[in-house]
Amino acid sequence: MYGIDKRMQFNHRVDDANWLTESKTWTMNVTANGSEKKTLRSRWMIYATGYYDYDSPLTAMIPGIDNFKGKVIHPQFWPKDLDYTDKDVTIIGSGATAITLLPVIAEKARNVTMLQRSPSYVMSTPTQDGVEQWSRKWLPAWMAYKLIRAKWIFMPFMLTTLCAWFPNAINKMVKGNAKKLLPPSLPIDPHFTPNYNVFEQRLCFCPDGDFYEALREGKATIETGVIENVTANAIKLKSGAELNPDIIVTATGLRMSIGGKINITVDGVKYNPGEKMVWKGVMFEDLPNAAYVIGYVDASWTLGADATAQMVTRIMNKMKKEQVTEVVPRCSQEEKKSMKQVPVLRLTSTYVKAGMDALPKAGDRGQWRPRSYYYEDILMAWFGDIKSGMEWVRGV
Numbered sequence: 001m002y003g004i005d006k007r008m009q010f011n012h013r014v015d016d017a018n019w020l021t022e023s024k025t026w027t028m029n030v031t032a033n034g035s036e037k038k039t040l041r042s043r044w045m046i047y048a049t050g051y052y053d054y055d056s057p058l059t060a061m062i063p064g065i066d067n068f069k070g071k072v073i074h075p076q077f078w079p080k081d082l083d084y085t086d087k088d089v090t091i092i093g094s095g096a097t098a099i100t101l102l103p104v105i106a107e108k109a110r111n112v113t114m115l116q117r118s119p120s121y122v123m124s125t126p127t128q129d130g131v132e133q134w135s136r137k138w139l140p141a142w143m144a145y146k147l148i149r150a151k152w153i154f155m156p157f158m159l160t161t162l163c164a165w166f167p168n169a170i171n172k173m174v175k176g177n178a179k180k181l182l183p184p185s186l187p188i189d190p191h192f193t194p195n196y197n198v199f200e201q202r203l204c205f206c207p208d209g210d211f212y213e214a215l216r217e218g219k220a221t222i223e224t225g226v227i228e229n230v231t232a233n234a235i236k237l238k239s240g241a242e243l244n245p246d247i248i249v250t251a252t253g254l255r256m257s258i259g260g261k262i263n264i265t266v267d268g269v270k271y272n273p274g275e276k277m278v279w280k281g282v283m284f285e286d287l288p289n290a291a292y293v294i295g296y297v298d299a300s301w302t303l304g305a306d307a308t309a310q311m312v313t314r315i316m317n318k319m320k321k322e323q324v325t326e327v328v329p330r331c332s333q334e335e336k337k338s339m340k341q342v343p344v345l346r347l348t349s350t351y352v353k354a355g356m357d358a359l360p361k362a363g364d365r366g367q368w369r370p371r372s373y374y375y376e377d378i379l380m381a382w383f384g385d386i387k388s389g390m391e392w393v394r395g396v
Contacts, residue, residue, distance in 0.1 A: 009032070011032060011033045011034070012030050012031070012032045012033075012038070013030065013031045013032075014028050014029075014030050014260065014262050015029045015030065015031055015262070015263065016028070016029050016262060016263035016264070016265065017029075017045060017262050017263070017264050017265070018264075018265040018266070018267075018268065019265070019266045019267065019287070019288050019289070019290075020267065021266075021267050021288070021326075024043065024288075024289070024325040024326050024393075024395070025041050025042065025043060026041065026042050026043070026044070026045045026289065026290075027039065027040075027041050028040045028041070028042070028045075043289060043325075044289045044290065044291070044312075044316070045289065045290045045291075046290070046291045046292075046293065046308075046312065047258075047259050047260065047262075047290065047291070047292045047293065048293040048305070049257075049258070049259055049260035049262075049293075050260075051256055051257065051258055051294070051345075051358075051359065052254045052255065052256065052257060053254065053255035053256065053257035053261065054076070054257075055261070056255055057074045057076045057077070057250075057252075057253075057254060057255060058252060058253040058254055058255040060092070060250060060252035060253070062092065062227055062230060062250065062252075063227060063228065063229050063230065064229040064230035064231060065230045065248070065250075067230055067231055067232055068230050068231070068232065068233075068248060069232045069233060070233070070245060070246050070247055070248065071246070071247045071248070072247075072248045072250065073247060073248070073249045073250070074249075074250050074251075075097050075101065075249060075250075075251050076254065082247075084105055084108060084109045084246075084247055085108045085109070086108070086109070086110045087109050087110060087245075087246040087247055088109070088110055088111050088113075088244060088245045088246045088247070089105050089109045089111070089112045089113070089245055089246065089247045089248075089249060090112075090113045090114075090115050090235060090243050090245035090247070090248050090249070091105070091112065091113070091114045091115065091249045091251050092115050092116075092227075092248065092249065092250050092251060092252055093114070093115075093116065093249075093250070093251030093252050093253070094114065094116035094117070094118065094119055094120045095120060095202065095204065095251065095253065096202060096204050097251040098114050098116075098249075098251040099114075099120070099122055099204045099206055099211050100206075101249065101251060102114050102211060102214055102220050103206070103210040103211050103213065103214040103220070105220075105249075106214040106217075106219035106220045107219075109219075111219070111220070111221070112214070112219065112220040112221075113220070113221050113222070113223055113243055113245070114220065114221075114222045114223070115222075115223045115224075115225070115227070115235065115237075115243065116191075116222065116223070116224050117224075117225070117226055117227075118194065118195065118224075119190065119191055119192050119193060119194050119224060120194060120201070120202075120204050121171075121174045121175075121178075121192070121194055121198050121203050121204065122178060122192065122204045122205075122206060122211060122212075123174055123177065123178075123203060123204070123205050123206070124177065124181060124205075124206055124208070124209035124211075124212060125205045125206070125207060125208075126207075126208055127207045127208055131147070131148070131151055132144075132148050132151075135147045135148055152300060153299070153300075153303065153374055153375075156296075156298060156299040156300070157299065157373055157374065157375065159298075160199055160298040160299070160373070163197065163198045163199045164199075167197040167198065170197070170198050171197055171198055174198055174203075175188055175192055175193065178192045178212075179192075181209055181212035181216070182212060182215060182216070183215055183216045183218070185221075186215060186221065186222060190224045191222045191224050199297075199298050202297060202298075203298070223237070223241060223243065225237040225238060225239045225241060226238045226239075230248075235248070256356075256358040256359060257358055258273040258274065258292070258358055258359060258360065259273055259292070264287070266286070266287065266288070271286070271287060273287075273292075273358075273359075273360050274357050274358045274359060274360060275361075276360050276361065277329070277331045277336075277360065277361050277362065277363065277368050278292070278344055278360040278361065278362055278368065278370065279329035279331075279367050279368065279389055279390065280311065280367055280369075280380065280384075281294060281304075281308075281344075281362075281369075281370055281371040281377070282308050282311050282312065283327075283329045283390075284329065284360055285329045285330065285331045285360075286328060286329070286330065287328070287329070288326050288327065288328045289326055289327060289328075291308060291311075291312045292308075292360075293305050293308045293309075294308070294344070294371065295371075296371060296373070296374070297345055297346060298346075299373070299374060303374040304371060304374075304377070306374075306378070307371075307374060307377040307378050307380075307381050308381075310378065310381040310382065311380070311381035311386075314381060314382070314386065315327060315386055318386065319392075322392070322394070323394055323395050324392045324393060324394055324395065325393060325394065325395040326391075326392075326393035327390055327391065327392055327393070328390065328391045328393070329367075329389055329390050329391075330389065330390065330391050331363075331368060331389065335363070335366065335368070335389075336363075338365075339363035339364055339365055339366070339368060340363065340364040341361050341362070341363060341364075342362050342363065342364050342369075342370060343356070343359070343362065343370070344359050344360055344361065344362045344370045345359065345370075346370070366388070366389065367385070367388050367389035367390075368389065
């Protein structure tokens with residue numbers, strides 16, 4: 001659709017990218033199809049690389065895991081030939097990966113246990129609600145698309161706003177819904193009673209309640225506790241409980257990485273995004289003609305991508321109109337001294353804390369604030385100040 005695939009070069013990996021001030025261009029050394037070396041040049045670079053390390057997972061400290069004689073699988077590197085039919089499987093973790101895996105594995109496995117050190121909030125959501133069904137049935141396709149998109153923008157915004165205003169009420173509501181869907185054998189406490197408020201860590205959604213359905217049908221269960229040791233054929237918990245899986249799945253989180261592990265340099269000097277501030281959630285301090293796509297932790301990621309794209313195209317159009325060849329965010333020492341540093345991602349999850357050094361920094365004011373919510377960010381992209389905190393260099 002739209003011919004986008006004709007503009008893409010697949011199986012290409014950017015090894016390093018260097019900005020040359022003299023020519024006002026990015027030079028990228030690329031490996032194509034695993035071996036072919038190429039050099040590409042451009043005026044702008046947009047890093048749509050996410051914030052995960054896709055080569056190596058976050059290593060969890062699981063005592064004795066090397067003793068286990070069965071299979072140990074990390075979801076990031078799932079073997080294509082793994083057969084878990086009629087096997088006992090233990091998934092270590094309680095995040096989105098574990099909650100997604102459990103109902104799927106339960107279809108074939110003899111038993112699946114989700115072993116969690118601490119619980120998560122899990123909400124059931126329909127894959128298609130009444131608004132979507134009505135819209136698709138009665139409205140023209142373009143109008144249905146507009147309405148459904150508006151719903152998916154508004155609903156997360158409203159939910160996160162209510163979470164901030166009435167955290168205790170929302171916590172109670174989410175746990176109450178979970179209690180209705182759980183089998184009598186699984187109590188809400190401790191398995192679904194987190195020690196944080198909704199959206200302080202990611203809220204997990206399960207489509208059409210498939211997670212809870214697997215629990216009700218007896219195909220899966222949950223164990224909450226701390227691992228004392230893993231032996232050749234068992235997981236022993238400090239509570240005294242013991243699990244005897246054939247396969248262990250370590251859904252313990254992902255390692256953080258910015259820029260797809262590309263070696264970035266500016267005039268030959270190495271650039272580290274983790275040491276820099278982020279301008280309007282779009283560009284990195286001291287990095288010319290480059291944008292970074294980051295989304296929302298409490299709404300659709302693509303909304304953040306949309307706001308970024310519209311901000312960047314506005315900047316590019318302004319550069320062309322004013323005959324500017326280079327734009328560079330600059331944060332003065334005075335600004336850094338007067339600002340309070342805040343996380344660029346509003347999450348307290350273990351993997352985010354572990355990867356904090358890899359993430360750029362944000363401030364509590366001005367152009368250096370992190371992303372807030374889509375409505376504000378899209379208005380900022382259309383009408384906001386794009387000159388403050390930015391050096392605009394005219395062509396020579």
